[in-house]
Amino acid sequence: NDVTRKAEQMAQGDFSQEVCVKSNDEIGRLADMFNLLRTQLDMTLFEMSSEKNKMETILKHMADGLIAVNLEGQIIHANPAAIRMLKVTPEEMDSQSYNTLIKQLNEELSLERLMEKCREGELSDVFEKSGCTYSIRFDWFKDEDGNDVGIIILLQDITQRQKLENMQMDFVANVSHELKTPLTTIKSYTETLLDGYVEEPETVNEFLEIIDNETDRMNRLVKDLLQLSRLDNNQEIFSRKEGNLISLLKAAVKKIELTAASKSQHLNCLFNEEERIPVDMDKDRIEQVILNVISNAIKYTGEGGRIDIDALKMEKKAVVTVTDNGIGIPETEQSRVFERFFRVDKARSRALGGTGLGLAISKQIVEGHQGTIELQSKEGKGTKVIITLPLSLKRGIRNIE
Template sequence: MFKSIRFKMITIYFLLVFIAMVIVGVFIIQQFEQYHLGVVKGNLTQIASSFMTTLEEIDWQNNKDEIQKNISPYEKMGMEIYVIEKNNDFTIISSTNLSYWNQNATYILDSDLILAGFHGEIKDIVSQQEGPRSSKDMVFPLYDEHSRITGIIYLRQNLEDIYRTLDQSKFILTRAIILALLITIVLGYFIAKSITGPINDVTIKAEKMAKGDFDQVVEVKSDDEIGQLASMFNHLTARLKAVLLEVSNEKKKMDTIINNMADGLIATTAEGKIIHANPVAIEMLKIDEKTLKKKSFDELFLPLNNKLTLNYLSTKEKWYGNETIDMQEGLKLRAKYAPIIREDDYLEGIVVLLQDITEYEKLENMRKEFVANVSHELKTPLTTIKSYTETLLDGAIEDKPLAKRFLDVVVSESDRMTRLVQDLLQLSNLDYKQGKWNKKEIDINDIVKNAVLKLEVSAKNKRQHFNYTICDDTVHVFADKDRIEQVILNILSNAIKYTAEEGQIEVQVELKNNFVQIIIKDNGIGIPKKDLPRIFERFYRVDKARSREMGGTGLGLSIAKQIVEAHEGSIKIFSEEEKQGTTVMITLPTVDEENLALS
């Protein structure tokens, strides 16, 4: 309460009025007292002048009885008059109080005032008698005809009435001051309330705003400074609410971006406390959110990479860089880190961006392997062609049978390189969607029949049994006839190559709902399970040496997959275990009249 501005204002008003009233009261009482004392002094002077004239007329020194006759009337006026003769004893020779006759005046009256009178001074004092009574005393010297002081007149006027009046006046002024102070307190309270009320309202609303409630409006009751304060508070509230809404929207945007970004993000303070981690980071690090909150930055990353710790990073000149993290199950992460620096260059914390580079590393390895495979595939026929050509140049060309055999080898290796280049060009066109498709409605039964007839001779040469079953009804697909036939021929060729003599190859065409399935099954050497996930990779061979001996480029299945997927279909290979055969399933969507019309 005593610290409130309302109490302070009331106190200031109270003190101002109190001091002002006290000053005014003291001034009025003093002036009132001086005025009445002046009046008494004037009366005493006038009486003394009149009495002195009387004394001069009666020759008072020789007619002392006559003095008493002239002094007696003044007794009724409530005034004391003493005539003191100049002698050694300052004897009172006449007085309105008969009991003081012929007594020494210095024992009864003020001796200093008597002496002053005998020194020719007209002097007055206010003397305090016994009890609360006081009086106005004055002396006037009496001169003889030779201007010598022969005596003095001592006058005394009782001031009891005057001081009673002054005391009454003081009492009235005191009551007036008390009443004025009470009124001041009441008025000060309302005045202070008119000022502090809006301020308290602003304070209460500001406190609610500090707690997060920004729907606060202060009522504007005037156009003065208080009203301007209320208006500015409302303006500030509106602006603050708008800014916070904007900040909240931006925060939501950032949270949405961070939580839905493909990379993981972790932020930590300079002390190592993790302040943010998006769901992707939690998933990448294989940790739950509760456990993450309990760990510090160093506890989280030290087991993964001893260079991803605050102690290690603090030894570096720059807080920028990246490290690699090898996780379980072959997952590999790249951790890029950067500092959070305030405007005063103080390190606030660190942000770590986690990127899953597992697929990137796999693609990079595949790219390197692809280059190595292409180089190897081209090197082998080139080396053969070069060696045979050099042999011919060295003289073997004279031996016609030998020269013809060497040239046949050169032509065979050239055809092999031609097939390789053609396959690479075809894959490149499929990758960049530059191939031209001649899609139209075709009967898949006819495609399968033609492919089987083209390879039937090759199968008979190995005494293999070819069994194929097609649908009784016509199955229409919207496809490029040559490309689909190329896929089937490739699968059938592989089946013939990797199936032993007198083996069996089955081809089936089945219609399921809106899809047709072409199933090619053999009882050949099969494919190991570990090689199945990579069977469609370019240049990938289960048995590289044997595949090259059989004339393959290692690109056939990759081309087949690209073609089938370009027709919105799928191709799958199943092989339970080695030497148990392989099953290839090609699925293509069929078309009806409605779909054909839309196409």
């Protein structure tokens, strides 16, 4: 009676039962086996529960989306990453079929198409949706007898990886192109001189000047590439000291005013030259940024154009703005201005010795100072560059230039 009663309780899920053995006959041995069975069953269920919890934890925290679908198109399981990628709620995931949910991501991923691809041995694919790139892997999953009971799908957002790969390929192509042009020029002019086809001293000097200019161009490119490499690998050490941003702006304007004057352009300093805006900065690097921004404004503004330079304190930040009334940048290309080798006007930039790396370097330097640099532009009306840097938190220091 005791064994029967406790067996019924175990059948209801209570495995804490134990039969008291009071004899060594058949009933006693049955009670021993009952207790052994209970202990083994309890351990097995504990191990299964631990494995289940471990698998649920792994699936919950996976960065990739995982979806299991049976042959009827019902979703058996979907982890949180898959729910995010499909942009649905857990309730929608439970109540709607797989085909209904997946069609908003890609209609080519319907269950029927995946089953067909699995039979053909195609178990992966890559597709784009709303500016994002996804990699998908899928295969059958089987029951204990080896029968196909559904499809298991792994979704991976590879947008960032794809972007980095594209940038790397573009970077190599751009570097090769930028070096090839001056090298071709140097080679052709050098061969002409060596073959003795040019005898006039004036022409020889002209050829040598071209070779010298192209060599300088390559030197600037390699120098910029090395600086970018140091910035990328955090090898560029900034010597930051408190300095007056106004003094730095005045010095930068003085260095570049002759370039503007050669195009009859007006450099207007709107900031108060007597004011002091204290900033912890590497003076040379921040001056490099300002000179680059102003020189770009000069480069892409026509004869007699206007360039306004201003600086002010805003809350706990110093804000520098450089505004021109030049050619501007098309809206579709504004998001790319800080990319390496991007140029608004490639022909003009190359003619004036630009490497296409200035703004990329400037962005790295400003961000290394915990600041920001952004751009606003309208095609045909001009461009405004805004640089923000944190103000110095030091007190009681005066007259530091």
